[in-house]
Amino acid sequence: MTEEPAIEAIGLTKQYGSFTAISNVSLRVEKGDYMGLLGPNGAGKSTTLKVMTGLILPTSGTVKIEGVDIKNHRKAMAHVGCVIETPEPYPSWTPAEMLEYVGRIYGLDSREIAIRSRDVLEIMKMWEWRDKSVGGFSKGMRQRVVLAQALLPNPRTIILDEPTSGLDPRGMIEVRQALSAMKSKDRSLLISTHILKEVSELCGSVTMIRDGRVMASGHVSELINGVGGSRSVMLNIRSRRPFTPDIVRDIGGCSGVVSVDCAGECEVHVKFSGTSEEQEHLVGLVYSSGLGIMSVSEKGADLESLYMELTKGDDVR
Numbered sequence: 012m013t014e015e016p017a018i019e020a021i022g023l024t025k026q027y028g029s030f031t032a033i034s035n036v037s038l039r040v041e042k043g044d045y046m047g048l049l050g051p052n053g054a055g056k057s058t059t060l061k062v063m064t065g066l067i068l069p070t071s072g073t074v075k076i077e078g079v080d081i082k083n084h085r086k087a088m089a090h091v092g093c094v095i096e097t098p099e100p101y102p103s104w105t106p107a108e109m110l111e112y113v114g115r116i117y118g119l120d121s122r123e124i125a126i127r128s129r130d131v132l133e134i135m136k137m138w139e140w141r142d143k144s145v146g147g148f149s150k151g152m153r154q155r156v157v158l159a160q161a162l163l164p165n166p167r168t169i170i171l172d173e174p175t176s177g178l179d180p181r182g183m184i185e186v187r188q189a190l191s192a193m194k195s196k197d198r199s200l201l202i203s204t205h206i207l208k209e210v211s212e213l214c215g216s217v218t219m220i221r222d223g224r225v226m227a228s229g230h231v232s233e234l235i236n237g238v239g240g241s242r243s244v245m246l247n248i249r250s251r252r253p254f255t256p257d258i259v260r261d262i263g264g265c266s267g268v269v270s271v272d273c274a275g276e277c278e279v280h281v282k283f284s285g286t287s288e289e290q291e292h293l294v295g296l297v298y299s300s301g302l303g304i305m306s307v308s309e310k311g312a313d314l315e316s317l318y319m320e321l322t323k324g325d326d327v328r
C-alpha cells in the first residue's frame with residue numbers, strides 16, 4: 012500500500028459571488044516534506060489555506076489530511092497545527108501562560124505542558140522570554156510565540172499562512188531559522204509566501220499559484236529541470252584573452268542558448284536550455300575559439316529562473 016500524503020487538495024474552487032478566488036487548485040504534500048505555496052499578493056494563497064484547514068468551505072473540490080476528508084473535521088485536523096491569520100496574542104500574557112492555556116485545551120497535564128513548553132520555546136528561541144509579557148515583544152518574537160503555540164500539541168502536519176509577513180529582516184531570518192529547526196522526517200509543512208528565497212531555503216517542493224490557478228507544483232529540483240522539456244543550466248566561461256563580439260555572437264547563435272551576458276572582458280555567462288548534444292557542440296565551439304579557455308563551470312538553474320519562465324509575458328500585459 013502506498014502511504015497517504017500528509018496533505019492533499021483535489022480540484023479546489025472557491026467563488027465569492029461571481030468572482031473566482033481560486034480555480035481547480037490541486038496539490039500534494041508528501042509526509043516529511045516542506046512545501047511552499049508561492050504567489051504574489053491576491054494570488055489566492057490565504058483562500059487555499061483557509062479551505063484546506065476547514066475555515067471556509069470550497070465551492071467544489073476535496074481536501075484530505077493523511078487520507079481523511081476534511082469534511083470529517085475533528086478527525087482530519089487532530090494532528091494538524093495551523094496559523095492562518097496573524098493572531099494578536101493578549102499583550103499582558105506571557106509565553107508560558109499562553110502555552111499553558113493551549114495545553115489545557117488539548118487536555119495535557121501540567122507535567123506534559125511543562126516539558127512540551129520548554130521544547131517548543133527552545134526551538135523558537137523564546138525560552139528565556141517565557142515569563143515576560145508579549146506586549147513588549149517585537150513582531151518577530153510574537154510570531155515565534157504563536158508558532159510555539161501551534162507546535163505545542165506536537166502536530167505531524169503544520170499549515171502556516173505567510174508567517175514572515177510584516178517582519179523586519181532580522182525577524183524574517185529568525186522565523187525561517189525556527190521553521191528550519193523544527194524539520195523532522197515525519198513532520199510535514201505547507202507554508203504560503205510571496206518570497207522566492209523562503210521557498211528555496213526551506214522547501215523541497217513548491218506550488219506556484221497566480222490569479223487563483225496553479226502554474227506548477229512538485230519537487231523544486233524536478234520542476235527546475237523540467238522547464239521547456241529540457242534541463243536549464245548556467246555556463247560560466249572564463250578565458251585568458253578577451254571575448255570578441257564575433258565569438259559572443261557565435262555563442263548566442265548556438266541552438267539551446269537562451270542568453271549570453273558578458274561579465275567582464277574575459278568572462279561570459281551563458282543561459283542554456285538544450286540537449287546534451289547541443290551543449291557538447293557549444294562547449295566545443297568555445298574551446299576551439301582560440302581564447303585560451305580557463306574554465307567552463309556549470310550551475311543548475313534555480314527557482315528564480317523557473318518563476319521568470321512561468322511568468323514570461325506578464326510585464327507586457
Ligand SMILES: Nc1ncnc2c1ncn2[C@@H]1O[C@H](COP(=O)(O)OP(=O)(O)O)[C@@H](O)[C@H]1O
Nearest residue numbers: 027030032050051052053054055056057058059
Ligand atoms: N471574503 C472574500 N470575498 C471576496 N473576495 C475575496 C474574499 N477573500 C479573498 N477574496 C479575493 O480573492 C483573491 C485571493 O485572495 P487571497 O486568497 O487573500 O490572496 P493571497 O493570500 O494570495 O494574497 C483576491 O482577489 C481577494 O480580493
Ligand SMILES: [Mg+2]
Nearest residue numbers: 056057058173
Ligand atoms: Mg494572504
